[in-house]
Amino acid sequence: MHCYDCAQAGRHDRDGIGACTRCGLFACADHSRVVRTTVQRPIGVIPMTSALPSRRLVCGTCRTAEAA
Ligand SMILES: [Zn+2]
Ligand SMILES: [Zn+2]
Structure with missing residues:
Protein backbone atom coordinates (compact mmCIF):
# COMPACT_ATOMS: atom_id res chain seq x y z
CA MET A 1 0.00 0.00 0.00
CA HIS A 2 1.33 3.41 -0.94
CA CYS A 3 1.03 6.57 1.07
CA TYR A 4 -2.15 8.47 0.15
CA ASP A 5 -0.65 11.92 0.68
CA CYS A 6 2.40 11.07 -1.41
CA ALA A 7 0.13 9.74 -4.17
CA GLN A 8 -1.84 13.00 -4.07
CA ALA A 9 1.44 14.83 -4.61
CA GLY A 10 2.21 12.65 -7.61
CA ARG A 11 4.65 10.34 -5.86
CA HIS A 12 3.81 6.67 -6.03
CA ASP A 13 7.07 5.24 -4.74
CA ARG A 14 6.56 5.69 -1.01
CA ASP A 15 5.21 2.76 0.94
CA GLY A 16 2.88 3.52 3.77
CA ILE A 17 3.91 2.38 7.23
CA GLY A 18 0.34 1.85 8.35
CA ALA A 19 -3.26 2.94 8.23
CA CYS A 20 -4.46 6.04 10.04
CA THR A 21 -6.68 4.95 12.91
CA ARG A 22 -9.08 7.82 12.20
CA CYS A 23 -9.55 7.95 8.43
CA GLY A 24 -8.12 4.54 7.50
CA LEU A 25 -5.90 5.86 4.71
CA PHE A 26 -2.33 4.63 4.38
CA LEU A 57 -1.04 5.94 13.91
CA VAL A 58 -2.65 9.15 12.71
CA CYS A 59 -2.03 10.81 9.37
CA GLY A 60 -0.98 14.45 9.15
CA THR A 61 -4.44 15.61 8.13
CA CYS A 62 -6.17 13.91 11.04
CA ARG A 63 -3.44 15.02 13.46
CA THR A 64 -3.97 18.61 12.37
CA ALA A 65 -7.73 18.24 12.75
CA GLU A 66 -7.35 16.75 16.24
CA ALA A 67 -5.12 19.63 17.34
CA ALA A 68 -7.29 22.37 15.78
ZN1 LIG B 1 3.70 10.20 2.36
ZN1 LIG C 1 -6.18 10.17 8.88
Missing part, protein backbone atom coordinates in the same frame (compact mmCIF):
# COMPACT_ATOMS: atom_id res chain seq x y z
CA ALA A 27 0.40 7.08 5.24
CA CYS A 28 4.20 7.01 5.15
CA ALA A 29 6.48 8.00 8.03
CA ASP A 30 6.68 11.57 6.73
CA HIS A 31 2.91 11.97 6.54
CA SER A 32 1.92 10.34 9.80
CA ARG A 33 2.57 10.44 13.51
CA VAL A 34 2.61 7.60 15.98
CA VAL A 35 1.08 8.95 19.15
CA ARG A 36 0.82 7.36 22.57
CA THR A 37 -2.59 6.62 23.86
CA THR A 38 -3.97 5.09 27.01
CA VAL A 39 -5.98 1.90 27.08
CA GLN A 40 -9.16 1.61 29.11
CA ARG A 41 -9.75 -1.83 30.57
CA PRO A 42 -12.95 -2.50 32.41
CA ILE A 43 -12.28 -4.30 35.68
CA GLY A 44 -15.76 -5.44 36.55
CA VAL A 45 -17.77 -2.27 36.10
CA ILE A 46 -14.90 0.09 36.94
CA PRO A 47 -12.92 1.40 33.96
CA MET A 48 -9.20 1.13 34.64
CA THR A 49 -6.48 2.87 32.66
CA SER A 50 -3.65 0.54 31.75
CA ALA A 51 -0.27 1.40 33.27
CA LEU A 52 1.41 0.94 29.92
CA PRO A 53 0.66 3.26 27.01
CA SER A 54 -0.54 1.93 23.71
CA ARG A 55 0.04 3.62 20.39
CA ARG A 56 -1.88 4.55 17.30
